[in-house]
Amino acid sequence: MSVMLDLIGSLVIAGFVILMGLRLNETISGTADASMAGLNVQESMAELVRNIESDFKKAGFNVPDPTQTILLADTAHIKFLADIDHNGKVDTVEWFLGPKLTTLPNPNVCVLYRNVTDSSGVWSGGGAAGLGVTQFHLNYFTQAGAPVQPLDAANYSKIWIIEIALRVESPYKVQDVVNTDNSQYAAAFWKQTRLASRNIKRHGG
Amino acid sequence: MGRSSIIYVIGLTLIVGLMLNNITHNSVSSMDTFTTYYGATRVHNIAVSGANVGAQALLAYAVFPANFGVDFFGGHDSIMYFANTPQTDWVTLRSVSQVDQVITSTMNPELLGLPFRDTVEGVFKHVTFAKFSWFTEAEKNGYKGPTGTAGPYYGALDWKITGDSVFGPAHTNGKFNIDGRPYFNQKVTTALGINKGPTYNPDWPGYDIAYESRPTTANLQANLTAAAMLGQGFFDQTAGNNDVALTFNNDQVRVQIPPNGSLRDTTMAISALASNGVIVVQGADVRIKGTYQGQITVAAFGGSGAAVNKGNVWIDGDVVGKTDPQTNPASTDMLGIVAGRMAYITEDDTRTASSVLNIDAAVYCQNGELTAENFWNIPLSGRVNLYGGVTQSTAGSLGLFNPGPPLTFLNGYSYDIHNDPRFETQQPPHFPTSSSYEMVSWWEN
Numbered sequence: 001m002s003v004m005l006d007l008i009g010s011l012v013i014a015g016f017v018i019l020m021g022l023r024l025n026e027t028i029s030g031t032a033d034a035s036m037a038g039l040n041v042q043e044s045m046a047e048l049v050r051n052i053e054s055d056f057k058k059a060g061f062n063v064p065d066p067t068q069t070i071l072l073a074d075t076a077h078i079k080f081l082a083d084i085d086h087n088g089k090v091d092t093v094e095w096f097l098g099p100k101l102t103t104l105p106n107p108n109v110c111v112l113y114r115n116v117t118d119s120s121g122v123w124s125g126g127g128a129a130g131l132g133v134t135q136f137h138l139n140y141f142t143q144a145g146a147p148v149q150p151l152d153a154a155n156y157s158k159i160w161i162i163e164i165a166l167r168v169e170s171p172y173k174v175q176d177v178v179n180t181d182n183s184q185y186a187a188a189f190w191k192q193t194r195l196a197s198r199n200i201k202r203h204g205g
Numbered sequence: 206m207g208r209s210s211i212i213y214v215i216g217l218t219l220i221v222g223l224m225l226n227n228i229t230h231n232s233v234s235s236m237d238t239f240t241t242y243y244g245a246t247r248v249h250n251i252a253v254s255g256a257n258v259g260a261q262a263l264l265a266y267a268v269f270p271a272n273f274g275v276d277f278f279g280g281h282d283s284i285m286y287f288a289n290t291p292q293t294d295w296v297t298l299r300s301v302s303q304v305d306q307v308i309t310s311t312m313n314p315e316l317l318g319l320p321f322r323d324t325v326e327g328v329f330k331h332v333t334f335a336k337f338s339w340f341t342e343a344e345k346n347g348y349k350g351p352t353g354t355a356g357p358y359y360g361a362l363d364w365k366i367t368g369d370s371v372f373g374p375a376h377t378n379g380k381f382n383i384d385g386r387p388y389f390n391q392k393v394t395t396a397l398g399i400n401k402g403p404t405y406n407p408d409w410p411g412y413d414i415a416y417e418s419r420p421t422t423a424n425l426q427a428n429l430t431a432a433a434m435l436g437q438g439f440f441d442q443t444a445g446n447n448d449v450a451l452t453f454n455n456d457q458v459r460v461q462i463p464p465n466g467s468l469r470d471t472t473m474a475i476s477a478l479a480s481n482g483v484i485v486v487q488g489a490d491v492r493i494k495g496t497y498q499g500q501i502t503v504a505a506f507g508g509s510g511a512a513v514n515k516g517n518v519w520i521d522g523d524v525v526g527k528t529d530p531q532t533n534p535a536s537t538d539m540l541g542i543v544a545g546r547m548a549y550i551t552e553d554d555t556r557t558a559s560s561v562l563n564i565d566a567a568v569y570c571q572n573g574e575l576t577a578e579n580f581w582n583i584p585l586s587g588r589v590n591l592y593g594g595v596t597q598s599t600a601g602s603l604g605l606f607n608p609g610p611p612l613t614f615l616n617g618y619s620y621d622i623h624n625d626p627r628f629e630t631q632q633p634p635h636f637p638t639s640s641s642y643e644m645v646s647w648w649e650n
Contacts, residue, residue: 021217028224035231042235043312046242057649064534065626086648143392143410158410198327198647 030175037170037186041132045168045188048112048130053195055093055114056162058082060199063090067157069200074150076136078162082199084116092117095129097136104171106185108134134187135167160200164192234311241310248280248304248321253649255282256300256325263298263329263642280304280321295330295645326648331638332417335541335567338373338624340596342419344382344400347574347599349547351490353514357581363600364402368612373594373624378416383407417639419596422545422571425637429485429504429543432635438479443488446512448519451484451503453495455527464492475499482634488512492551493542494522502541502633516545517573526565530625531592539625540566540593541633547573548595550603550618552583560587562618567593567628569637574601580617581605589620593628596637 060069062083072079077096084091098111114129140148141161148155170186255275262270263286272285282302289295301324308316334340344363348356365371367385375381375393384402389409396416399405420428433439440449440462450464458478462469475498478484482501484491489512491505507516526538542548548570550562568575574597577583589603604617630645632638 017213021213024217025220025224028221028228032224032227032231035228035235039231039235039238042238046238047312049242050245054650061646061648064630066629198644198649 027175034174034186037172037174038188041168041170041186041188044130044132045166045190048133048166048168049190049192051114051129052095052164052166053192055082055084055095056164056195057197058084058199059093059197061086061197062088063199066200069197070156070159073138073140073148073152073156073159075138078138089118095136097133105173106132106134106169106171109169109171110134110136112136130168132168132171133166134169135165135189137165139163161194161196162192164190164195166190237310238312240306241308241312244304244306244308244321245323247278247306248302248323249325249649251278251280251282251304252300252302252323252325254278255284255302256298256327256647259284259286259298259300260327260329260644263296266642279306289328292330295328296642298327298329300325300327323650325650328645328647329642330645332641332643333628333632333636333638334419334569334596335594335628335632335636336374336624337376337596338594338622339371339375340417340594341377341379341574341600342598343379344377344600345379346602348576348580348602349514349573350579351514351517351547351549358602362400363602365407366402366608371622373622376415376417381412417641419571419639420637425543425571426506426545428637429483429502429635430487430506432481432483433479433485433504436479436481436483438481438484440484440486440491441488442486443508443512446489446515448490448492449486450492450521451495453493453497453501453524455496456498458495458497475501489515490517490519492519492521493524494520496523496525496527497540498527498538500537500539500634502543502636504541504543504545506545514546518542518544518548518568519551520548520562520564521551523563524566525563530565530627531623534627536627538565539627539631539633541636542566542568543637544568544570544573546570548575548597548601550575550577550589552578553586554584556584556586558585558587558614562587562589563592564589565592565625567625567633567636568595568597570595570597570601572598574599575603576601577603577617583617585614585616586618589618591620591622593625594622 059080059082060066063069063081070080079092079094081090082093083089084093094115096113098113100107101109110133111128112130112133140159142148142158143160148159167187167189173184174186270286274281274283280302282300285299287297289297303320303322305320307318307320311317346358346361346363348359362382364382364384365387367387369387371389374391375389378396380397380400381395382400383405385404386406386408392410393412394415395412430439447463447468450461452459456475457472458475459472460469482499484503486505488508491503493503505516505518507513526536528536528538530536548568575595580602603620605615607613607615
């Protein structure tokens, strides 16, 4: 009888140990997955931010009349002039958010595009700048901080400051105990509140 | 049971260890990404700060600043000034920063282990007076006739009032007198602030306090004379003080001395008259009209004795570029008019209220103003379209009007001044510049 009790007891304990092991395995796998997704999102964000800052700080560079720098200013689409490759020729630089991708588990993921067109109008570089972008929002302000409404072409020349908000999410859900506000997608958010190119600011107002 | 438990525990430990190693690696990579972004931002901020310091030293210089280095924010920044290429009279400021922190992120493997470095470059040039649509030393009338007699409004304040518009940079080294709602499309600059009228309510982005020094008459004359002599465009009229008339016809110019041509009446290519485009008349006035081609600066300077009131430029009719810069900003035709004394729009009583006089030029009057001859005493003469700008000692008037309401023109011209955007980066040959600098471009990586 005691042998039977020992066997039953050991089976129960072994079962608990196995369940604990499986649970531990699942947790660690989820955490590893989340940390990898977080790293990917963060690296994607860092690379995008680097490119955005680099481009936007050059807006108006070598443009003879800097008040004509901004060609299009929408909430998720901007087009401006800049000699982006420092070759003495003014290029047209365009950043915009594409439509939402429908094939991924995260229904909000879009592709952020960057296009550079040289002064002759021939496409000279660009394409998809970043994947996993779920928010790319632009606000525009005058020197005095007054908002300039999107697509208000008459006031493009008054734009001195651009506020940029960018959010990157993983395309699939992860077990993320840190970010609880995003339905379990790994996410990174960046906001530049006062990005002003000196080249836009260099003349008049 | 015991052996299998040990195997199970060892296996589980290995799996968990690998997982934890993976998680730790991700955490370290994540921290590397963060520190790399932080390091790049820090070294960039150091470069920008150094460039700001260097730019301020250049913009406010009394003695041209020397290269320098500075340590701050955990890094070092070197600020260097050198002549720009290809515009050698421009200055390039280069700020190169470095921190001891090295790049640890593997996002850019080729940079791994290197210290953070960044470079910011600013290009500066002397402030050119051609860019101003309106510039005065003082906002008051300074009309003097060709004999030196002061006009009836000499010394009266010049007011910008409702209905006045200025497109482009506007500046005075005195005080702007503003009443009502004049329009300025850009922030104006003034050395002494604003004199506000009773209904002061300007339509503008505001104003800044700034001062721009103009060259002395001696320096201005010496520089232009040297350039004109170099290009064979120098007319020394100190003996006889005969005025020179230039009638432009595309790339040709008719030269008449005096203006009736009794001493000289020749037509030649502008490039043959002045290979570098600089034409200077010394000891007399110059009269101009016509359609010009190329880059030209026409200047007149007086002298002593009979030439004391000489050095005027007379605009006898339309003076426009062959390729209209208003409709074609790529036009390479540009004209500078430099008067040691006054620039007069010649009295022409055949003009009517619907007449239009077009001037495509940057006008500079060292000791006078752009005005219309006898503006208070001529019939209504229509409008002057000045596409370029005017820099003058005093605020020239072109006409007389009753401010009303309703606003009523009584004599002379109304005017419309638009700056020529090309003059932000280009200027007619040897057109006067200030000793102070302004930024042309700013490059950040």
